[in-house]
Amino acid sequence: MALVLLDGEGDLNRPTTLTLTIEIEGQGHVATARGLLPPQPALVEQDAQWRSLYRNYQDHYAQGSEPSPELLGQCHQALQRLTTTFNNWLQSKSCREFYSQWTRILKDSDRILIILRLATPQLQQLPWQRWDWLQRYPQAAIAHFSPHHLFKPGRNREQDSPRDHLRLLTVFFADLPGHTSPLPHVETRFLQGPTPGQLEQALWDAQGWDLLYFASPHFPPYDLSHGLKKAVKQGLRLAILNSEQEIGLMQRFKALALPYLITTVEPMPEPLAQGFLRVLLHHLHQGHPPALALRRAVEQLPQLEPNYPGQGPIL
Template identity: 30%
Template sequence: MSKLVVLNLGAGNLNDGFRNVIAQLRLKDGKIEQFIGSLPPAPELATLNQQWQLLYYALHQRFDVARRRLFEVEEKGLTNISVRGFQELCQEIETKFNLWLDSPSFLKVDHKLRTKLDQNEEVQIIIETGDRTLHRFPWHLWHFLEDYQQAEIGLSNLEYSPINLEKKQRNKPRNKPRILTILGHSEGINVKADQVLIAQINNAEIVFLVEPKSAEFHEILWDEKGWDILFFAGHSHTENHQGIIFINPQESLNIKELKTAINKAIKQGLQLAIFNSCDGIGLAEELSKLNLPQIIVMREGVPDLIAQEFLKYFLSALQQNKSVFCSLREARERLQAWDNDFPGGSWLPMICQNLSIPNDSIFKISFDDKIEVPKKNKSNVKIFFYSILLLLLILFVAVKNYDNYSLNKLSSIISNLLVNNQLKSENITFEEEGKILIENLYQALSNKDFPLAETFYDVSLKQQFNPDFFKQFSKVTVNNLEVSYQDMNIIKFIGENNYIYLDNTYQTEKRNYTVSKIGNQLQITSSNFIEVTKPR
């Protein structure tokens, strides 16, 4: 079990100092040990932090780095910008920050904490302060963490309240976490990488919403089953201390606009929100006011690749049954490998904690060690078996003088079994499986193999299927399939169909598809026309 240290800086700021610093060591039996100190004025730290921000954005704009924010930050006349100069500034900040924390009036607090803590145990250190400059400060540079490898630092509001869970959530905890993943506006960035990583979690119930409308976002937060984790990837930024997320190319939302829906989600068990997007300080501040237990954001604009690598490292640590705090530290430290390519990237991740949550009930996520992939030798045996079965059926119907349609029908059924079994034998995602299934449908339609095409549909669509309609086309194709919704058993796509007529004219239409897991197979359970995009 972890220990909790709360460092309350009290009233004050870097210009005037913090005269009443209270450190509390909260023990598992409910007892509290308390130590008192102070921190002197350090206005130079505020100045260095401002310089760091300016150089950080200037460097990344010079490198033309894709970031998860829509707006550029002015360089304000900066010249002679270099990675080396930035790294020297980082070192100066670390040195002067630790000199400040080594002040005699605070060092006694440091020493007392060290006598009470085991270097091998997990320690969560929470900084309580209303100074917004210190919210953005890289607290992980505190040398205390070098001696306590299982320690991590988070932030907390000065005011917080306990959460009143709804009765059904108190009485019936979930067996596995439910994760709501919002993939927002993604111009110039690759949020599909986040989607692939999240989809690989195989002991959680995951729902994906891609560029949802505001109404859709609100509605799904009210889901009566509740959520454990809210994950957002896309563009965001902080404006006038208010966090804003861009959920699609036309719409943005701030936390005040989501307040009622998020409050409902928290009461239904929401434990952790992760915003893998730019400049999330404002999001963290607003969500903390709603008493969300844990919030992970990026302090500044985050390069797209850094966001992807952070998520990969963070999930990897969680899959080893590490706590959210320890997983954050591991992910942040592993990002240091990218500091030469993306200077300052490892300084970005931060966590906020609601201190009203008892230390022994802080949310811990468990995932399976690895994703299970069917062994190829077993799949090859199945494919061999189905191939022999197909051959025998063809010989059988030939002997029995079955008509061509019956023969095609039988061979098509076996072909569909082969397609589905081949999908299972490869290490591919649900999204890729769905796309392959729809593409195989249109390949069968183009080949006029209507018995095979029919096997891709579920019972209701089979009844609606009319082969004669497709006989007027020389070819039918599907392109640009994009996911619009996904959970454990259903995935929805929107795509474009090209209908090429016998006279070589064509028409392009937009259509949606729903692919569902039915038993051990995938089938298309819905397909609807949306609009004509290029008329014949």
């Protein structure tokens, strides 16, 4: 197992410094390289253009009307422009040493966890899951922070009681989807618009939860931190946030020291979110680490729903 730490300093209106650190299991630190990327303000404009088109497209569905094929085409074109500019930027000549060190040390078949430690929101929101370099490494996965431990279902930290299945708590502060069918190998409980007491009681479940799926168009009007801290103490390892206010929610959840936190690029329509969740849980049940399970689920998103260009989760 190889760990690649990618530190980014700067923003897109001035040069960005990338520092690559490679660590190999059993060997420790083996290499460091730096690259200086040129300013690329076009990425800011193209990201904003894609998000605007995507939200316009999704608003049609929310209002019960069918978006035009032209609008879908514009979304795809905007996403392609953004992806092309992003990858060209990362292939700047000043980063040759960066990639040279990578290819010298790591083989295509290596299992690699890439940890992004990016200093500014501009860098964080770039489409890193669409980095062409990842195609060379099918066993590589990418995450935005360093996970605390590998994901193993069924371990309650307080009671230390193993289980042979995953436990999922799904919380909706919107309409509950009509097709929430049981997920294989997963014990699931659904809560729709719970009161503070109901949610607190669920989070305190004595058996503990492995995963929490949280769908809300807005912040709930009460504090979740006490119940969430208890859930983390009892074994909660992964939370998935699907919200229009995911940045604020993400900060709340990160403060709880969750091992893994998945957010969405843009709020994900529930039919697509449920399909993604099913695929993600399948790969987790197969024993994949969360970052690799996320990559596999993201790769299947276009097959799940081709009409949401650029949508995807971020770990």
